[in-house]
Amino acid sequence: MGTLWFCLVAVMLAMYVVLDGFDIGAGVIHLLVARTDEERRTVIRSIGPVWDGNEVWLLAGGGTLYFAFPALYASSFSGFYLPLMMVLWLLILRGTSVEFRSHVVSDIWASFWDGVFALSGVLLAVFYGAALGNVVRGVPLDIAGRFFEPLWTNFQPRGHTGVLDWYTILVGVAALAALAMHGALWVALKTEGALNERARNAAQAFWWGVALLTIVITVASFHVQLLLSTAFSAHVWGFMFPVLAVAGLLGVAWFLRARAELAAFLSSCVYLLGMLTSVAFSLYPRVLPSSVNAVFSLTVDNAKAPEHGLRVGLAWWIVGMALATAYSVHTYRNFAGKVERSLDEEGYGSSPQKI
Amino acid sequence: MEDALIVHRLHFAFTVTFHYIFPQLTMGLALLIFVMKTLFLRTADEKWNRAARFWAKIFGISFALGVVTGIPMEFQFGTNWSEFSRSAGGVIGQTLAMEGVFSFFLESSFLGLFLFGEKRLGPRGHWFSSMMMLVGSWLSGYLIVATDAWMQHPVGYLLEPNGQFGLASFWGLILNPWALWQYAHTITGAVQTGCFTMAAVGAFYLLSRRHEDYGKVFVRTAVIVGLIAAFVQLWPTGDSQGVMLTRYQPVTLAAMEGLFETERGAPVAILGQPDVPRRTLDNPLMIPHALSFLTYRTWAAEVKGLDSFPQSDWPDAIPLLYFSYHIMVGLGTIFIAVLVLAALLLWRGSLFNSRWMLWILMLSLPFPFIANTAGWITAEVGRQPWLIYGLMRTSQGVSQQVSAGNAWFTLIGFMGMYAVLAILFLFLVYREIERGPGEDSPGTLAGAAEAAD
Numbered sequence: 001m002g003t004l005w006f007c008l009v010a011v012m013l014a015m016y017v018v019l020d021g022f023d024i025g026a027g028v029i030h031l032l033v034a035r036t037d038e039e040r041r042t043v044i045r046s047i048g049p050v051w052d053g054n055e056v057w058l059l060a061g062g063g064t065l066y067f068a069f070p071a072l073y074a075s076s077f078s079g080f081y082l083p084l085m086m087v088l089w090l091l092i093l094r095g096t097s098v099e100f101r102s103h104v105v106s107d108i109w110a111s112f113w114d115g116v117f118a119l120s121g122v123l124l125a126v127f128y129g130a131a132l133g134n135v136v137r138g139v140p141l142d143i144a145g146r147f148f149e150p151l152w153t154n155f156q157p158r159g160h161t162g163v164l165d166w167y168t169i170l171v172g173v174a175a176l177a178a179l180a181m182h183g184a185l186w187v188a189l190k191t192e193g194a195l196n197e198r199a200r201n202a203a204q205a206f207w208w209g210v211a212l213l214t215i216v217i218t219v220a221s222f223h224v225q226l227l228l229s230t231a232f233s234a235h236v237w238g239f240m241f242p243v244l245a246v247a248g249l250l251g252v253a254w255f256l257r258a259r260a261e262l263a264a265f266l267s268s269c270v271y272l273l274g275m276l277t278s279v280a281f282s283l284y285p286r287v288l289p290s291s292v293n294a295v296f297s298l299t300v301d302n303a304k305a306p307e308h309g310l311r312v313g314l315a316w317w318i319v320g321m322a323l324a325t326a327y328s329v330h331t332y333r334n335f336a337g338k339v340e341r342s343l344d345e346e347g348y349g350s351s352p353q354k355i
Numbered sequence: 356m357e358d359a360l361i362v363h364r365l366h367f368a369f370t371v372t373f374h375y376i377f378p379q380l381t382m383g384l385a386l387l388i389f390v391m392k393t394l395f396l397r398t399a400d401e402k403w404n405r406a407a408r409f410w411a412k413i414f415g416i417s418f419a420l421g422v423v424t425g426i427p428m429e430f431q432f433g434t435n436w437s438e439f440s441r442s443a444g445g446v447i448g449q450t451l452a453m454e455g456v457f458s459f460f461l462e463s464s465f466l467g468l469f470l471f472g473e474k475r476l477g478p479r480g481h482w483f484s485s486m487m488m489l490v491g492s493w494l495s496g497y498l499i500v501a502t503d504a505w506m507q508h509p510v511g512y513l514l515e516p517n518g519q520f521g522l523a524s525f526w527g528l529i530l531n532p533w534a535l536w537q538y539a540h541t542i543t544g545a546v547q548t549g550c551f552t553m554a555a556v557g558a559f560y561l562l563s564r565r566h567e568d569y570g571k572v573f574v575r576t577a578v579i580v581g582l583i584a585a586f587v588q589l590w591p592t593g594d595s596q597g598v599m600l601t602r603y604q605p606v607t608l609a610a611m612e613g614l615f616e617t618e619r620g621a622p623v624a625i626l627g628q629p630d631v632p633r634r635t636l637d638n639p640l641m642i643p644h645a646l647s648f649l650t651y652r653t654w655a656a657e658v659k660g661l662d663s664f665p666q667s668d669w670p671d672a673i674p675l676l677y678f679s680y681h682i683m684v685g686l687g688t689i690f691i692a693v694l695v696l697a698a699l700l701l702w703r704g705s706l707f708n709s710r711w712m713l714w715i716l717m718l719s720l721p722f723p724f725i726a727n728t729a730g731w732i733t734a735e736v737g738r739q740p741w742l743i744y745g746l747m748r749t750s751q752g753v754s755q756q757v758s759a760g761n762a763w764f765t766l767i768g769f770m771g772m773y774a775v776l777a778i779l780f781l782f783l784v785y786r787e788i789e790r791g792p793g794e795d796s797p798g799t800l801a802g803a804a805e806a807a808d
């Protein structure tokens with residue numbers, strides 16, 4: 001039961017990264033690729049109808065994590081207290097910037113929210129990457145399964161660690177590059193003309209960064225967390241996950257050149273999924289490794305909720321997720337194709353003068 | 356540790372109090388918008404549709420703020436109350452995860468369609484999307500109230516050997532009698548917030564002689580729906596909560612009423628200031644025997660006072676509890692009076708000319724927000740010193756390793772951020788009210804310039 005819920009929670013959180021990842025990435029590249037007010041409105045409109053639903057994967061995934069692995073939720077959320085609170089503030093800023101930008105017709109107003117949107121995107125990407133880096137590196141969990149990390153200590157990934165050290169910052173920068181590429185591919189997929197071209201060029205440029213940083217963080221991860229090599233040598237089939245990531249990354253380059261925008265974006269999704277499943281595979285059955293003593297690690301067995309609740313939860317989870325999938329498919333279908341540039345369309349980023 | 360505990364409690368209290376400004380408004384408006392969309396479908400009168408469209412804009416702004424301030428609530432169970440989550444996550448994780456899976460996906464999918472999809476969906480499709488917003492927001496409210504109800508009155512659980520609480524009965528948790536009454540009471544409170552907001556805007560238009568057709572629509576709809584909600588608020592929902600308190604949290608009841616000594620034929624205190632060290636109620640204004648009747652349905656019944664319970668089980672902020680309870684009940688009573696009066700005038704056909712009544716309706720705007728907040732303070736301060744009533748003390752649930760300094764840092768951060776959000780909210784809603792319903796060109800400077808061209 002623990003393993004099953006590990007997979008389900010992992011799927012939900014991976015969905016969050018892939019879906020909200022492009023919203024965040026759109027924010028990262030917002031000021032780089034969109035020059036005029038109209039182009040910036042178009043970027044916002046390319047995520048307008050879906051960003052809230054994408055963020056729900058974090059809430060629903062977090063809720064499911066809480067219900068299935070309360071001990072993990074309790075330890076990690078209190079241990080990562082400060083960075084999580086900062087993520088909350090950034091999510092508030094991101095949400096308000098998307099929702100409120102179009103409410104007032106004023107250059108000052110729009111520029112302010114454009115800046116907030118971009119800044120919150122950049123910081124969110126780095127924080128999420130650093131969080132993943134922390135999970136891979138392990139945290140100083142004590143015998144009672146508790147820890148607390150300040151934001152930084154001496155920037156070394158050993159001993160008395162902080163949330164930020166050279167390794168987790170590196171993962172944060174890699175996440176920034178990966179989400180920037182992901183967001184650029186989304187914006188390219190949803191737009192036309194000069195904006196589309198700049199987004200494709202940005203994706204191309206970030207691709208090189210992603211490729212380089214993927215190699216660097218892979219080497220660094222094996223150096224920092226010895227569990228990785230143990231996991232891959234014990235189960236050779238696990239190599240399928242990193243292979244998936246590499247295939248996705250190559251696919252991005254290939255399809256970008258072929259100007260197949262949808263295929264390039266989907267390849268980027270495959271890359272992100274490949275990276276995340278590689279991490280999940282190499283840590284399992286641990287959900288949060290202890291850097292103090294391997295025995296103190298939280299695992300699917302010692303962190304899971306009592307059995308009966310997990311079994312009951314499966315029933316409503318399946319029903320709920322079937323509904324959620326149906327809504328999501330419907331929303332994305334409705335929103336398929338390029339964002340229309342006509343100004344009299346109602347909605348996000350449209351010009352209120354014309355409504 | 357004591358020191359950090361207070362900060363963590365303030366942290367949750369501040370963030371949840373600010374958050375609840377928005378859901379109470381959106382849950383109330385969701386019903387009113389649905390009513391107006393339904394009337395539009397039945398009468399084909401475009402007036403109803405435009406009225407609904409106007410409120411949908413205010414709903415959209417409030418909803419966005421409800422979403423962004425709601426996320427910190429879910430996180431804080433883990434960040435600030437990790438020991439509570441470690442023990443109880445197996446039970447209340449059910450309702451919290453269900454809220455995400457059932458409500459949030461539904462709301463986020465239909466919100467865009469509801470706000471921006473009217474042309475594409477057509478009248479029936481758009482009516483359906485307004486219904487789904489109602490279902491989503493009210494379901495979300497239920498699952499959260501059910502979570503709180505388990506902390507107030509834990510049922511359907513068992514204690515595991517490792518000290519965790521495990522789920523024993525799913526339906527016991529979902530159909531907790533405490534949850535059913537608390538939800539009914541909460542949702543009628545939210546409906547009153549929606550109604551008083553709508554009535555206040557309508558009265559504002561009528562008094563300033565702008566958009567008068569819509570002003571009448573707003574006032575009429577709000578007064579009728581609000582009157583029903585105000586009565587249901589008192590009876591049966593409020594009354595039943597009192598009976599449940601008497602049975603399951605008698606010490607809370609005694610503290611709320613300022614009843615320091617056990618009495619036969621206990622009175623209800625309408626006014627008075629509790630002096631906890633001296634154990635008296637100063638300057639009391641009493642209705643004799645009323646408390647005995649309300650709790651036990653006989654005038655002479657014995658009601659347990661605080662002296663019947665060890666002081667360690669008393670709520671730790673008795674004056675706050677006493678006043679928030681009295682503010683809630685006092686305002687609820689005033690709401691009934693205001694709405695009955697307004698409904699009488701409406702029935703007589705003179706409401707729209709009674710400027711004094713319109714003034715009262717307009718100035719009532721903040722009070723339902725205060726009453727709802729006071730109600731939640733009553734429930735949550737009344738639960739003290741327990742986090743899970745009878746099972747876990749609040750001091751046992753806090754995150755042990757998060758220091759007071761870190762908690763202060765983030766509390767101050769939230770205060771700053773929420774101050775900005777509050778200003779934004781007022782600014783944007785004011786603009787919508789200023790622009791008004793039924794007009795296609797906005798009242799902004801840019802819009803005015805364009806209209807002049």
